[in-house]
Amino acid sequence: MAGRVLGNYGYYSQATKRKVLEAARALNYTPNVIARSLRTRLTKTIGVLISDITTFFWTTLVRGLQDKAAGSGFSIILCNSDEESKNEREYLRTLVERNVDGLVISPTAGNHSYVKRLARSEVPIVFVDRKIRGLDVPSIRVDNRAGAHEAVMHLIGLGHERIAIIKGIDGIETSDERFAGYVQALNERRIPTRDTLVKEGRFRKDEAFAATKELLRMRNPPSAIFVCNEPMISGSILALKEGGVRIPEDMAVIGFDDPVWASYMDPPLTTVSQPSYTMGMLAFDYVLAQIANTGKDGQHLEDVILKPVLVIRKSCGALR
Amino acid sequence: MAGRVLGNYGYYSQATKRKVLEAARALNYTPNVIARSLRTRLTKTIGVLISDITTFFWTTLVRGLQDKAAGSGFSIILCNSDEESKNEREYLRTLVERNVDGLVISPTAGNHSYVKRLARSEVPIVFVDRKIRGLDVPSIRVDNRAGAHEAVMHLIGLGHERIAIIKGIDGIETSDERFAGYVQALNERRIPTRDTLVKEGRFRKDEAFAATKELLRMRNPPSAIFVCNEPMISGSILALKEGGVRIPEDMAVIGFDDPVWASYMDPPLTTVSQPSYTMGMLAFDYVLAQIANTGKDGQHLEDVILKPVLVIRKSCGALR
DNA sequence: TTGTACGCGTTATCAG
DNA sequence: CTGATAACGCGTACAA
Numbered sequence: 257m258a259g260r261v262l263g264n265y266g267y268y269s270q271a272t273k274r275k276v277l278e279a280a281r282a283l284n285y286t287p288n289v290i291a292r293s294l295r296t297r298l299t300k301t302i303g304v305l306i307s308d309i310t311t312f313f314w315t316t317l318v319r320g321l322q323d324k325a326a327g328s329g330f331s332i333i334l335c336n337s338d339e340e341s342k343n344e345r346e347y348l349r350t351l352v353e354r355n356v357d358g359l360v361i362s363p364t365a366g367n368h369s370y371v372k373r374l375a376r377s378e379v380p381i382v383f384v385d386r387k388i389r390g391l392d393v394p395s396i397r398v399d400n401r402a403g404a405h406e407a408v409m410h411l412i413g414l415g416h417e418r419i420a421i422i423k424g425i426d427g428i429e430t431s432d433e434r435f436a437g438y439v440q441a442l443n444e445r446r447i448p449t450r451d452t453l454v455k456e457g458r459f460r461k462d463e464a465f466a467a468t469k470e471l472l473r474m475r476n477p478p479s480a481i482f483v484c485n486e487p488m489i490s491g492s493i494l495a496l497k498e499g500g501v502r503i504p505e506d507m508a509v510i511g512f513d514d515p516v517w518a519s520y521m522d523p524p525l526t527t528v529s530q531p532s533y534t535m536g537m538l539a540f541d542y543v544l545a546q547i548a549n550t551g552k553d554g555q556h557l558e559d560v561i562l563k564p565v566l567v568i569r570k571s572c573g574a575l576r
Numbered sequence: 577m578a579g580r581v582l583g584n585y586g587y588y589s590q591a592t593k594r595k596v597l598e599a600a601r602a603l604n605y606t607p608n609v610i611a612r613s614l615r616t617r618l619t620k621t622i623g624v625l626i627s628d629i630t631t632f633f634w635t636t637l638v639r640g641l642q643d644k645a646a647g648s649g650f651s652i653i654l655c656n657s658d659e660e661s662k663n664e665r666e667y668l669r670t671l672v673e674r675n676v677d678g679l680v681i682s683p684t685a686g687n688h689s690y691v692k693r694l695a696r697s698e699v700p701i702v703f704v705d706r707k708i709r710g711l712d713v714p715s716i717r718v719d720n721r722a723g724a725h726e727a728v729m730h731l732i733g734l735g736h737e738r739i740a741i742i743k744g745i746d747g748i749e750t751s752d753e754r755f756a757g758y759v760q761a762l763n764e765r766r767i768p769t770r771d772t773l774v775k776e777g778r779f780r781k782d783e784a785f786a787a788t789k790e791l792l793r794m795r796n797p798p799s800a801i802f803v804c805n806e807p808m809i810s811g812s813i814l815a816l817k818e819g820g821v822r823i824p825e826d827m828a829v830i831g832f833d834d835p836v837w838a839s840y841m842d843p844p845l846t847t848v849s850q851p852s853y854t855m856g857m858l859a860f861d862y863v864l865a866q867i868a869n870t871g872k873d874g875q876h877l878e879d880v881i882l883k884p885v886l887v888i889r890k891s892c893g894a895l896r
Numbered sequence: 897t898t899g900t901a902c903g904c905g906t907t908a909t910c911a912g
Numbered sequence: 913c914t915g916a917t918a919a920c921g922c923g924t925a926c927a928a
Contacts, residue, residue: 259923260898266924267897289673290619291921294904301653309642310635319630322654326667331653331674333621334642347646353609354651423813493840515837520813522842579907580914586908587913611905614920899928905920912915 262287293355302543304360305335305344305352306384307459311486312515313532317384320536321360328544331359339425339459341366342461348374358543363388365427380546384539386429389560394546394557396538400430400512403528403564404437404482409511410526410566411480412445415576416508419447420471420478422457422464422488431459434484434512453478457488464491472499480508480572486515489525504573514567523570613675622863623671624680625655625664626704627779631806632835633852637704640856641680648864650677659745659779661686668694678863683708685747700866704859706749707879714866714877716858720750720832723848723884724757724802727830730846730886731800732765735896736828739767740791740798742777742784742808751779754804754832773798777808784811791823792819800828800892806835809845824893834887843890850884 260266261276262285268276279285293299302325306314322332333356335347343365348371351359358380363371368388375381375391385393411419421438424431433452442449452474453468464483468491471477483492489511493503501507503523511518514529538560549555580586581596582605588596622645626634642652642882653676655667662686668691672677678700683691688708695701695711703715731739741758744751755774762769762820772794775787784803788811791797803812809831813823821827823843831838834849858880869875 259921269897272898286673288614288674288675288921290610290614291904292923294614294906294920295922295924297904299610308639309629310639315630316637319628319656322656324627326655329670331670332653334654335646336642337641350651353606355608355610388926440755465600490836497840516810517835517837517840520817520837520841529728534626579905583907589913592914608905611920612907614904614922615908617908617920897928900926902925904922907915907919909918910916912913 285449297355299355299357300329301331301333301354301356302358302540303333303348303354303359304333304357305347305351306335306362307339307364308336309334310336313369313486313513313530314356317532317536317539320533321471321540322536324537324540328540330540330544337362337364339364345370352379357547358382360384360539360543362386365425378550380543380550382539382546383540384535385473392556394542394559396535396542398530398562398564400433400564401437401440403512403530403566404434404484405441405510406437406483406564406566407528408438408441409444409570410432411482411508411510411572412441412447414480414572414574416480417481418450418453418478419482420453420455421482421529422455422467422484422492424457424459424484424488425510426456429461431484438482455482457491459485459488461487462493464488465495466491468492468495469499472496472501478507479576480510483509483511486513488509489513489518489527490517493521493563502569508572510572512564518567519569521571525551525571526569527567528564529567531562535562595621617675618647619675619677619781620889621651621653621676622676622677622678622680622860623653623655623668623674625657625667625671626658626682627684628656629654630656631833633705633806633833633850637852637856637859640853641860644857644895646862650860650864656686657682659684659748665690672699680701680859680863682703682706685745698870700870702859702866704855712876713759714862715877716855716862716880716882718850718855718882718884720753720884721757721760723832723850723886724754724804725761726757726884726886727802727832727848728758728761729764730888731802731828731830731892732761732767734800734828734892734894736800737767738770738773738796738798739800739802740773740775741802742775742787742804742812744779744804744808745778746776748779751804758802759890777811778803779805779808781807781811781814784808785815786811789819790813792816792821798827799896800830803829803831806831806833809833809835809838809847813841823891828892830892831882838887839889841891845891847887847888848884849887851882855882 260268261273337344362385381393387395412492457464514527518525577595580588581593657664682705701713707715777784803809831847834847838845
């Protein structure tokens with residue numbers, strides 16, 4: 257009976273309602289969420305699996321997600337895959353075991369079989385930042401190709417022709433698309449792409465550091481570098497500093513991702529900025545929409561593709 | 577029966593064990609964590625309440641915590657208080673409702689009654705970064721006073737006398753201790769403290785920006801600024817740049833917190849660095865120790881106070 | 897409108 | 913060592 261008024265369902269009279277409410281306060285009763293979950297099979301919990309909370313893009317995305325979720329009484333369980341599919345599989349398994357109501361995933365490169373099996377099951381899923389093709393799972397992304405294209409066009413417009421790129425991890429959509437944008441821009445302007453100017457940075461600071469060093473050792477080094485994410489920007493800048501290379505005089509630099517510190521640098525960094533906080537909020541909206549809709553089916557959620565914006569500061573200099 | 581072998585408790589024979597295990601695999605059985613939690617009152621979940629995941633100190637601390645927790649099968653529920661005690665209370669309530677096995681809290685300034693009530697209840701708690709006095713709750717902190725003292729001594733040693741400080745939020749231990757270290761250093765060297773050189777930045781970028789602008793407007797501005805956390809460093813640097821102030825020639829700058837970007841700045845920033853990743857790991861160890869010990873009591877956990885280290889780079893220049 | 901009894905999937909207990 | 917059975921606390925169906 258008491259359950260009825262507290263849970264606010266079924267029939268009850270005003271009189272009993274008052275009495276129950278009073279008693280509840282007196283005993284300072286709190287409903288047991290665990291028991292409720294066991295009964296309803298709902299946990300009011302969302303699992304979030306990203307690569308690394310330590311980077312600007314992901315922290316702010318997660319913050320957006322979490323803020324929005326709290327507003328609807330949802331809690332977030334956060335996991336970092338570090339781009340290892342082993343971690344991905346293990347974390348996903350525990351998230352599912354914990355009966356999360358929904359999953360926000362940034363899928364790693366490599367074997368997708370576990371994620372695919374999940375997607376075919378009943379759990380609501382949203383992909384963020386990247387997607388796996390061929391699955392009916394909506395995604396919140398950014399037009400990476402367009403962003404990269406705009407960045408490289410900017411460089412070309414400034415008179416650069418020997419433009420290097422420090423790529424992310426092959427097989428991750430985000431990385432591949434940014435590379436595609438780079439190639440497309442060069443092609444459009446009839447600038448030959450050169451393998452020697454394409455470096456693997458695997459989205460990691462240390463590898464970008466090494467890659468940049470290699471570029472500097474070339475007999476004919478590039479005049480500009482396009483660096484494909486935040487940690488790699490760090491590595492690259494560090495290598496440039498160590499090499500005594502002046503930015504932008506000796507080397508123009510443009511980065512994908514726009515961490516707060518980009519504007520305090522000397523010179524302030526020109527970057528491609530992603531609306532990560534918004535992406536986090538949208539991701540939550542999308543899981544919630546699916547959760548609300550379970551059973552009813554029919555509704556198909558379109559991929560959301562946001563536009564990154566080029567923020568021009570000083571690291572590419574002026575027309576050569 | 578099956579529960580016995582799967583849960584690995586009670587008595588059972590090897591024969592039945594094999595059979596049960598086979599059957600379990602065949603049906604790919606997964607134990608229901610919710611039901612287990614209902615029964616055992618254990619959720620294998622830790623609630624983490626910090627001010628803002630968006631800053632370097634907290635991201636890396638949380639990362640350490642999470643990595644360690646995952647190793648023991650624990651999940652983390654993360655909440656951001658934004659230093660508002662209203663948020664603190666609400667988040668703590670939902671965390672308790674969710675029956676987390678332990679709590680890692682960075683208590684906000686203001687009314688501590690709710691946290692105190694919690695501490696007197698049975699939930700294992702660890703404070704991080706700050707503590708509330710008079711409670712038998714262990715904490716993982718840094719010697720903020722010593723860190724600040726060393727920073728200001730460094731400035732004094734370089735010949736500075738008009739040293740400004742941009743403080744955090746009054747009432748938060750971290751902030752008060754850093755201020756105390758500043759005052760102590762000045763006193764030790766018989767340098768008078770001046771109210772006009774003490775500014776409130778409330779740990780926020782925008783307020784530090786404004787505070788720095790004010791300092792620059794003084795007839796007789798300081799020759800050095802000690803900025804008490806990461807977001808405020810951003811604000812301060814921005815104001816300095818806008819004002820065309822050269823670092824360190826016109827103004828020496830030293831910051832508390834050592835975000836990755838401190839070393840890419842021009843000039844690279846001299847900072848007081850905290851071992852935040854380690855602090856996160858220790859925090860988990862401490863909750864776990866308490867969880868393992870519930871009922872047995874007797875064991876008292878000492879506060880852990882780590883030493884921050886002064887990282888000297890270029891933003892304070894050489895001897896004047 | 898109210899009371900009650902059952903089941904969610906575990907773990908724990910108590911006879912066999 | 914095994915099998916049956918009672919809780920854990922909630923939601924709900926069904927009978928009153």
